[in-house]
Amino acid sequence: LRVKRKRYNTPPGPKGLPIVGNAWDIPKSFEWMTYAKWGRDYSSDIIYLRIFGTDVIVLNSAKAADDLLNRRSNIYSDREYMVMLLDLVGWGGRHFAFQRYGDLWRAHRRLFHQYFHPAAVPAYYDKETQEARKLLPRLLEHPDDYMQEIRTMTASIILGIVFGMELQPNSDPYVAMAEKALNGMASVGNVGSYMVDYLPWLKYVPSWVPGAGFQRSAAEWRAATLGMYDKPFQSIKHAMASGKAPPSILTTMLSKLDPDEDNSTRENDMRHVTGTAYAAGADTTVSSLGTFLLAMVMYPDIQKRAQEEIDRVVGSDRFPSIEDKDELPYITATMNETLRWRQVTPLGVAHKLRVDDEYNGYHLPAGSIVVGNSWAILHDEERYPNPDVFDPTRYLTPDGELNKDMPDPEPAFGFGRRICPGRYFAMDSMWIAMAHILATLNVEKAVDAAGNVIEPSGEYTSGLLSYPVPFKVSFKPRSASALALIQPGTSVE
Numbered sequence: 329l330r331v332k333r334k335r336y337n338t339p340p341g342p343k344g345l346p347i348v349g350n351a352w353d354i355p356k357s358f359e360w361m362t363y364a365k366w367g368r369d370y371s372s373d374i375i376y377l378r379i380f381g382t383d384v385i386v387l388n389s390a391k392a393a394d395d396l397l398n399r400r401s402n403i404y405s406d407r408e409y410m411v412m413l414l415d416l417v418g419w420g421g422r423h424f425a426f427q428r429y430g431d432l433w434r435a436h437r438r439l440f441h442q443y444f445h446p447a448a449v450p451a452y453y454d455k456e457t458q459e460a461r462k463l464l465p466r467l468l469e470h471p472d473d474y475m476q477e478i479r480t481m482t483a484s485i486i487l488g489i490v491f492g493m494e495l496q497p498n499s500d501p502y503v504a505m506a507e508k509a510l511n512g513m514a515s516v517g518n519v520g521s522y523m524v525d526y527l528p529w530l531k532y533v534p535s536w537v538p539g540a541g542f543q544r545s546a547a548e549w550r551a552a553t554l555g556m557y558d559k560p561f562q563s564i565k566h567a568m569a570s571g572k573a574p575p576s577i578l579t580t581m582l583s584k585l586d587p588d589e590d591n592s593t594r595e596n597d598m599r600h601v602t603g604t605a606y607a608a609g610a611d612t613t614v615s616s617l618g619t620f621l622l623a624m625v626m627y628p629d630i631q632k633r634a635q636e637e638i639d640r641v642v643g644s645d646r647f648p649s650i651e652d653k654d655e656l657p658y659i660t661a662t663m664n665e666t667l668r669w670r671q672v673t674p675l676g677v678a679h680k681l682r683v684d685d686e687y688n689g690y691h692l693p694a695g696s697i698v699v700g701n702s703w704a705i706l707h708d709e710e711r712y713p714n715p716d717v718f719d720p721t722r723y724l725t726p727d728g729e730l731n732k733d734m735p736d737p738e739p740a741f742g743f744g745r746r747i748c749p750g751r752y753f754a755m756d757s758m759w760i761a762m763a764h765i766l767a768t769l770n771v772e773k774a775v776d777a778a779g780n781v782i783e784p785s786g787e788y789t790s791g792l793l794s795y796p797v798p799f800k801v802s803f804k805p806r807s808a809s810a811l812a813l814i815q816p817g818t819s820v821e
């Protein structure tokens with residue numbers, strides 16, 4: 329029986345072809361820019377696409393994203409079921425960013441929130457500060473590996489607070505496994521990266537069939553995903569049983585269990601929520617700090633101004649502390665601008681609409697994938713003139729205070745009930761690392777063997793997470809007293 333579809337007034341967008349719809353219109357990379365361009369071409373901040381029968385709605389303005397994803401969050405907070413990512417690569421039921429709206433998601437999010445809400449995160453300042461301090465000498469020693477060193481810092485912070493884990497220097501086996509799992513996630517995590525997402529029966533095609541290479545990649549990634557969730561959980565549980573587990577979020581969680589009850593569901597929630605903190609939090613913060621370094625290399629005057637603020641408020645005989653934050657508005661503005669200028673997740677994580685909706689006279693069909701284009705929102709020329717220029721003063725009043733009328737770059741963290749629940753912790757980690765780097769190091773363009781300055785390309789990778797394309801950086805201690813802070817044994821002449 330064929331039911332004839334009623335023609336509704338959906339938002340404008342490229343026309344597309346029969347059956348495949350707009351599948352071939354969507355570029356393989358930097359889709360956020362194309363979506364923003366379509367918004368201009370069709371003079372609409374809402375764009376409608378159809379991909380193999382799936383409705384996709386892209387929101388290109390702060391107003392549309394706020395009206396729908398924030399204000400109607402009760403119906404806009406579902407997720408698409410991504411076969412490749414969830415079934416084949418193993419993130420289903422584990423990483424709640426990809427969980428459908430429902431009880432399991434709610435249980436995970438609630439448990440996570442208990443340890444990452446604004447009043448909980450100051451408990452992690454000490455660890456964040458300690459690891460930021462360890463980062464500084466490593467940047468001086470291994471300037472070419474600065475991204476890896478930053479990754480070690482974020483991994484040490486998160487794994488330290490969540491599992492009480494001390495990382496093994498150089499390649500830590502847990503981090504190596506997690507990196508593999510995260511590579512899989514980054515490769516398949518954007519809705520529609522794999523044909524199997526649109527044609528779910530493809531998952532039954534064995535991996536030896538020509539063209540089914542996704543099955544082989546999936547099996548390798550899957551082993552890493554399962555390991556990253558199970559291994560630390562099991563080892564902490566064992567260590568706790570013998571009284572040897574250092575205090576952590578997981579030991580606090582486990583200590584609340586009643587040994588006389590069947591705890592299997594709650595233990596699973598704990599395993600998945602703790603594993604997710606690393607999966608969601610490590611590489612995101614790494615990318616944002618990479619952007620910070622890129623901005624400092626490209627805009628030396630801004631770096632100098634930030635350093636002057638620290639010198640004036642903190643002096644040079646101690647490190648800045650997050651307790652100084654209120655007196656360091658330029659540093660906070662620099663962090664906001666870092667999150668605005670280049671997003672870690674330019675399209676956020678796609679939401680899904682659960683029921684039919686109406687907006688501005690348009691029909692938005694139930695089941696639509698709804699993409700908040702945070703790149704477009706944070707590059708809106710009206711709110712952010714010359715949006716491609718890195719300029720922290722956007723966030724400041726003329727007399728240098730934080731401008732209360734300027735919205736925080738919140739869209740960088742998503743929307744509505746799905747907004748990043750790790751954002752307070754993420755911004756603390758970023759702020760502390762940035763303040764430590766600015767206080768003690770000059771971050772400059774590197775020079776090659778022939779004495780030529782190496783210009784960074786300023787380019788980014790494309791995917792669910794976007795990173796600066798590797799660029800060379802030179803780190804130099806700002807002064808003898810800075811060096812003495814970085815390497816406490818060093819004498820100051």
Ligand code: HEM
Binds near residue numbers: 425427741742747
């Ligand atoms: C600069 C760093 C970060 C950025 C830019 C970022 C960005 C995002 C974005 C865009 C989302 C999707 C929101 C949506 O669906 O509308 C998200 C979700 C999430 N983030 Fe973050 N994040 C960052 C750091 C962190 C950290 C450090 C953690 C954990 C400690 C974390 C945990 C999560 C979790 C668990 C979710 C899933 C929320 C849900 O679906 O209910 N994030 N993040």
